Amino acid sequence: MDRTGIIVIAICVILLVLTSPKIEPPPRNTQTGTTSTNTPSTNLVNQPTHPTAVPVLPAGTGFTAPVSVESEELVSIKTEESTYTFTSAGGLKTIGLNHHVSKPCSETNNTDVIQLNHGLDLPIFSMKGLDDSAFNLIADGNQVTMVSTNQAGVRITKQFTPGTNYLLHTSIKLENTKDEPITLAPGTLVLGTAMPLQAKSQYPVWGTQWHNGEDLEEIDEAWFANRTLGCFPGTPRPHFVSPPMTPINWVGIHNRFFAITTMPRTQLSGATVYSQKTTHRLLNDIPTEGQYVHHTGVLASIKLPQNILNAEDTVLHEFTTYAGPKEYRTLVAHGVENKNSLQSVMGFDGFFGFFARILLKSMNGLNGFGLSYAWSIIAITIIVKLLFWPLTKASTISMKRMSAYQPQMAEIREKYKSDPQKMNKKTMEFMREHKINPMGGCLPILIQLPVFFGFFTMLRSAVELRGAEFLWICDLAESDTVAHIASFPINPMPILMAITMILQSRMTPVSPTMDPMQQKMMKYMPLIFVVFLYNFSSALTLYWTVNNLLSILQTKLTRNIVVETPGSTQSNTALAKPVKAKNKVKRKK
Numbered sequence: 001m002d003r004t005g006i007i008v009i010a011i012c013v014i015l016l017v018l019t020s021p022k023i024e025p026p027p028r029n030t031q032t033g034t035t036s037t038n039t040p041s042t043n044l045v046n047q048p049t050h051p052t053a054v055p056v057l058p059a060g061t062g063f064t065a066p067v068s069v070e071s072e073e074l075v076s077i078k079t080e081e082s083t084y085t086f087t088s089a090g091g092l093k094t095i096g097l098n099h100h101v102s103k104p105c106s107e108t109n110n111t112d113v114i115q116l117n118h119g120l121d122l123p124i125f126s127m128k129g130l131d132d133s134a135f136n137l138i139a140d141g142n143q144v145t146m147v148s149t150n151q152a153g154v155r156i157t158k159q160f161t162p163g164t165n166y167l168l169h170t171s172i173k174l175e176n177t178k179d180e181p182i183t184l185a186p187g188t189l190v191l192g193t194a195m196p197l198q199a200k201s202q203y204p205v206w207g208t209q210w211h212n213g214e215d216l217e218e219i220d221e222a223w224f225a226n227r228t229l230g231c232f233p234g235t236p237r238p239h240f241v242s243p244p245m246t247p248i249n250w251v252g253i254h255n256r257f258f259a260i261t262t263m264p265r266t267q268l269s270g271a272t273v274y275s276q277k278t279t280h281r282l283l284n285d286i287p288t289e290g291q292y293v294h295h296t297g298v299l300a301s302i303k304l305p306q307n308i309l310n311a312e313d314t315v316l317h318e319f320t321t322y323a324g325p326k327e328y329r330t331l332v333a334h335g336v337e338n339k340n341s342l343q344s345v346m347g348f349d350g351f352f353g354f355f356a357r358i359l360l361k362s363m364n365g366l367n368g369f370g371l372s373y374a375w376s377i378i379a380i381t382i383i384v385k386l387l388f389w390p391l392t393k394a395s396t397i398s399m400k401r402m403s404a405y406q407p408q409m410a411e412i413r414e415k416y417k418s419d420p421q422k423m424n425k426k427t428m429e430f431m432r433e434h435k436i437n438p439m440g441g442c443l444p445i446l447i448q449l450p451v452f453f454g455f456f457t458m459l460r461s462a463v464e465l466r467g468a469e470f471l472w473i474c475d476l477a478e479s480d481t482v483a484h485i486a487s488f489p490i491n492p493m494p495i496l497m498a499i500t501m502i503l504q505s506r507m508t509p510v511s512p513t514m515d516p517m518q519q520k521m522m523k524y525m526p527l528i529f530v531v532f533l534y535n536f537s538s539a540l541t542l543y544w545t546v547n548n549l550l551s552i553l554q555t556k557l558t559r560n561i562v563v564e565t566p567g568s569t570q571s572n573t574a575l576a577k578p579v580k581a582k583n584k585v586k587r588k589k
Contacts, residue, residue: 075137075144079162081324083113086144086160090131091123091190092168095260095323104467105474116260116323117192122278122299124260124321125170128188130156153178154309165334166324170262174315184307184315192260193278194253195297205256208275208300209345210242211249216344217242217273221298224277239276241303248273249340253300257463257477258325259345263338265318270305325463328360346461355454360462367464374470377459377539378546384451385550391447396558401436459539473538480538493541494534500548501526507555 073088083096095116102112117124135146144160155175162168176182194206207220219240226234251273252261278299309315322334328346335342348356359380366376412430416423459465465476472492473480481489505526533541
């Protein structure tokens with residue numbers, strides 16, 4: 001591999017470090033999942049709880065919590081996929097995902113399900129500036145209605161109807177109960193708070209997302225931190241407000257595997273997307289010295305403009321919310337149905353996203369034929385290697401040609417060393433004459449980079465891999481830690497990856513143009529990769545390890561390709577005219 005190949009690998013490593021999260025399994029919570037049925041069921045809970053706590057918010061943001069109530073009334077509706085819990089504080093308190101447990105690798109019978117928006121005191125669909133009184137909850141079959149009249153005389157009616165495939169339909173009606181107009185101040189509709197799956201996650205992969213009708217836009221914890229180059233401290237940003245947008249396809253929050261995305265069914269003229277940092281407390285947190293630890297989250301909301309509500313007038317807002325896993329097939333189906341590009345939640349819209357979509361569809365397709373997800377990844381890796389085999393073979397022939405004609409190229413460089421421009425011209429003419437491709441060594445790496453980053457993008461966000469097992473690996477979405485030594489995790493897959501990289505580097509012939517410093521870099525490159533990839537998901541290191549093993553096999557096969565050198569009488573069908581090339585070199589002498 002020459003200098004260009006090393007640069008390509010270095011860029012690859014830098015991009016991996018800048019874009020890769022280290023996510024641990026989500027924390028356990030106190031709510032457990034029970035046997036679900038196809039028919040939604042309603043569970044009205046009339047129990048006094050602690051007064052609604054006011055969340056800790058940054059000063060100067062102008063956002064306040066819903067009204068505190070002495071007794072909080074809860075209503076739960078359960079569908080096959082989800083359990084929705086509503087609160088008299090004015091909205092949706094939590095969403096439990098019945099088919100997604102909190103700890104896929106739990107050694108015990110884990111029935112604790114993933115809870116979205118839990119541990120927070122800001123219910124989804126609560127409204128700042130309007131909700132200043134407690135709501136009365138009415139449960140009717142699979143529908144929940146909450147009604148309240150605020151201090152300004154506006155009757156607020158919120159109606160929630162769960163659908164199928166993680167959908168929730170919501171309507172909010174505002175009625176003027178007075179005989180005179182009421183000025184509705186700019187209101188803020190809360191759409192959820194994003195948080196990592198694990199409070200101790202080292203990388204921010206959660207935040208606010210929205211689609212402006214053309215592109216996906218995102219604001220995450222790193223944006224609020226405002227760190228230079230993602231590392232150096234900067235002046236924190238207090239909040240984010242977008243310009244007024246029409247249309248707003250959807251607004252929501254997300255983490256690595258799950259999302260709460262709200263799609264307006266009516267135009268919100270003059271509305272803006274608003275986001276800020278907030279805090280939350282996990283339900284099973286234990287206070288330290290009487291104090292709870294608050295964890296950082298990112299709140300998403302829509303700011304509605306000021307409006308005049310005339311006497312006996314009403315305003316109706318309707319929404320459809322997707323609250324569930326990032327399953328690409330499900331998101332595509334909902335996006336087509338609602339014509340709003342909901343699948344952009346996955347982050348597969350860019351150049352590498354094109355390859356991520358193909359690889360994800362391939363992995364799910366092979367899984368549909370009975371292969372496990374691990375074997376599907378292995379099969380895809382083999383297929384990709386076979387597709388690139390002709391290019392790899394041609395690259396090997398080109399590198400061997402370059403090595404064979406190094407003495408003649410050295411003579412050209414020595415002869416024209418005083419005229420670099422003419423030296424380069426003569427060298428390129430010599431390469432064309434003898435069919436030597438100067439890019440032959442790094443071209444396969446450059447072409448395979450989109451496939452690699454497509455794999456990386458797909459594997460780090462594919463919820464299908466969460467809890468998928470393979471050999472000693474209990475969760476392909478996480479690192480394959482089997483033990484700890486002095487609190488240091490022992491991950492076998494990255495170690496195997498390093499061993500295969502070392503074997504591959506020793507078998508790969510060194511380019512004649514590589515200087516000693518470059519050779520040292522290549523020698524220690526496997527160790528550098530292990531440092532960066534040690535805590536990556538085992539699915540990615542599995543792919544890389546299998547890819548290295550196949551590369552070793554390719555190296556063994558390409559060694560059998562005979563390339564004739566000037567002065568050799570061997571024949572080789574892979575070369576075009578080796579004897580003629582040899583005579584031309586002699587005439588130049």
